[in-house]
Amino acid sequence: MSPMADPDTGAGASPEAVIVASGLGVRFRRNRGARRSFKDLFGGRRRRSRTGEFWALRDVSFEVRAGEAIGVVGRNGQGKSTLLKLVAGVLLPDEGRVRVRGGVAPLIELTGGFVGDLTVRDNIHLTAGLHGLSRREIADRFDAIVDFAEAGDVLDTPFKHLSSGMKVRVAFSVVSQLDEPVLLVDEVLAVGDKAFRTKCYARIDSMLAEQKTLFLVSHNERDLRRFCTRGLYLDGGRLRLDGPIDEVLERYNAEHNPEPGD
Numbered sequence: 001m002s003p004m005a006d007p008d009t010g011a012g013a014s015p016e017a018v019i020v021a022s023g024l025g026v027r028f029r030r031n032r033g034a035r036r037s038f039k040d041l042f043g044g045r046r047r048r049s050r051t052g053e054f055w056a057l058r059d060v061s062f063e064v065r066a067g068e069a070i071g072v073v074g075r076n077g078q079g080k081s082t083l084l085k086l087v088a089g090v091l092l093p094d095e096g097r098v099r100v101r102g103g104v105a106p107l108i109e110l111t112g113g114f115v116g117d118l119t120v121r122d123n124i125h126l127t128a129g130l131h132g133l134s135r136r137e138i139a140d141r142f143d144a145i146v147d148f149a150e151a152g153d154v155l156d157t158p159f160k161h162l163s164s165g166m167k168v169r170v171a172f173s174v175v176s177q178l179d180e181p182v183l184l185v186d187e188v189l190a191v192g193d194k195a196f197r198t199k200c201y202a203r204i205d206s207m208l209a210e211q212k213t214l215f216l217v218s219h220n221e222r223d224l225r226r227f228c229t230r231g232l233y234l235d236g237g238r239l240r241l242d243g244p245i246d247e248v249l250e251r252y253n254a255e256h257n258p259e260p261g262d
Helices: 038-042 080-088 120-130 135-149 164-175 194-209 221-227 245-256
Strands: 017-029 053-065 069-073 095-100 104-107 182-186 213-217 230-235 238-244
Touching: 017 080, 053 080, 053 095, 053 213, 053 230, 069 080, 069 221, 069 245, 080 095, 080 104, 080 182, 080 213, 080 230, 104 164, 120 135, 120 164, 135 164, 164 194, 182 194, 194 213, 194 221, 213 221, 221 245, 230 245, 238 245
Parallel strands: 053 238, 069 213, 069 230, 104 182, 182 213
Antiparallel strands: 017 053, 017 095, 230 238
């Protein structure tokens, strides 16, 4: 089946699009700790907000082609992580739709997808298996995952007992060995020592060379400019600008990081 014939790519999507978002909207309730009930998710979509509700995202639309590197820019609380969760499929929209052709490798929370009571060894097998790797493929890549994370001494340690830095090492190492065409990264590269970040950067470079698609949420302009050619600027839950990363960062800085005396 051709990409355009795939119903999940969305009507009117370009044949090269791997992600198509149309009119995305997500609503949370302040008085419920930003949680939504089962009824909220499946009881019908209502456009009118009730008391205590707010839209984390509203009317967000874009397309992403294979091999693009997208930097998601904005202040805290403006919908960046929510957008990545929608693309990852771990959050459902109240309005609109998002379709991804192929799978995603999400590194969007420090311990996302990892079970605290299981050992590092078991988590590697579990997470890689859930993302479609066979037992043989996991066995073939296991040593590379462990070596990259430098986790040989903690393989039989419960994941919850690892330091924050080691959790990131293991999570990134597993996710970067998956065959998924889309990589989602949310701020986690800010954790860990410089030497490991350098390894992560080199790994991302190699993944981009393989024409994988990158979604990167970061407040680090150096990282955004290094990896990304395109930016999405979110403010107040709205997509304010979709364009070259330099233009997006210039707009963001002009609005929220003005020069002294401006």
